[in-house]
Amino acid sequence: KSARRDGEGLLEELEVSLRNLRTEYVDLYQLHNISRREQWEQVQAPGGALEAARQALEEGKIRHLGVTSHNPRLALELVESGHFETLMIPFNYLTPEPAERLLPRCKELGVGTIAMKPFGGGALSNASTALKHVLLNPYVDVVIPGVMSVEEVEENYRVWSGDHALQPGELESIERDRAELGDSFCRACDYCQPCPQGIPISFLLRAEKQMLRRMGWSEERAQRVAEALKLGETCIKCGQCEERCPYGLKIRELLPPTMASLRVHLENRTIP
Structure with a gap:
């Protein structure tokens, strides 16, 4: 193809x-x-x-x-x-x-x-x-x-x-x-990339339900989540990701609450 x-x-x-x-x-x-x-x-x-x-x-x-x-x-x-x-x-x-x-x-x-x-x-x-x-x-x-x-x-x-x-x-x-x-979930196609800030969008949107629920916490995963959250904080709301997303996800609206929840789970090592 x-x-x-x-x-x-x-x-x-x-x-x-x-x-x-x-x-x-x-x-x-x-x-x-x-x-x-x-x-x-x-x-x-x-x-x-x-x-x-x-x-x-x-x-x-x-x-x-x-x-x-x-x-x-x-x-x-x-x-x-x-x-x-x-x-x-x-x-x-x-x-x-x-x-x-x-x-x-x-x-x-x-x-x-x-x-x-x-x-x-x-x-x-x-x-x-x-x-x-x-x-x-x-x-x-x-x-x-x-x-x-x-x-x-x-x-x-x-x-x-x-x-x-x-x-x-x-x-x-x-x-x-x-x-x-519902229909507002990330399918991990990564067509939203590249992000000008280097934010791993699909990883952040999927970390709770697709990674932590299935595999739990490890030091390596905790480090990866922490690094992703740090990058996520640099979002400039440019909207390039939303223009590319074939599913029309409102990524700029989805990321903040997702990151806030993920940050709590990281601090407490809890499973969503």
Whole structure:
């Protein structure tokens, strides 16, 4: 995939991929993170990434062209443009919008669907439940859960090959996550970066629920939290992070109370 909006940049990155993979072509190449209208306009412009990707298709360096997006409404326009054979989109029980119109429309158009972030960037409380929820949707063709170990690969396979019906306890877990997280939680995509002040935004927004609740305190984690809080205090409220966030999070509003709570837990070594 390439996040370059210009044709020259996309072709450069494609050549790097071909060299690294030691191949003459890739089966699927994706225009990455077309989530804002100006990005869509940039790649469609003369000399843009879409023109270059079509050229690579004609030359046989790409067998199929896809697109990734974090914006279901814009993604509907992307798939209806006729340029793309696959769409990669975030989809989980806290990001359900794609199931309403987008995924069924992809099926109608013969566009393959790839569901990313089935675990909400690690925010959802039970990975197996989250994966089953996505697999239950008949309009999802492929799910790409993140993994950090062979054991997680094996667990994902067990979920995929088993019964996908959600049990009462799992449904309760989903409702708890919905009540606690809502839609204003960080998915750790880090598109908000780079911060001009060097603030580790996603780490601060996720430290309590995604790190401390699961792993607890250690001296190393305490030092990392203290350093992150110190950087967080330098925020100049420029808003660059909010302009980049594909989920529209109001980061400048979220950081202060999150940091205040995290600071109390750091001082007392308590678990949120």
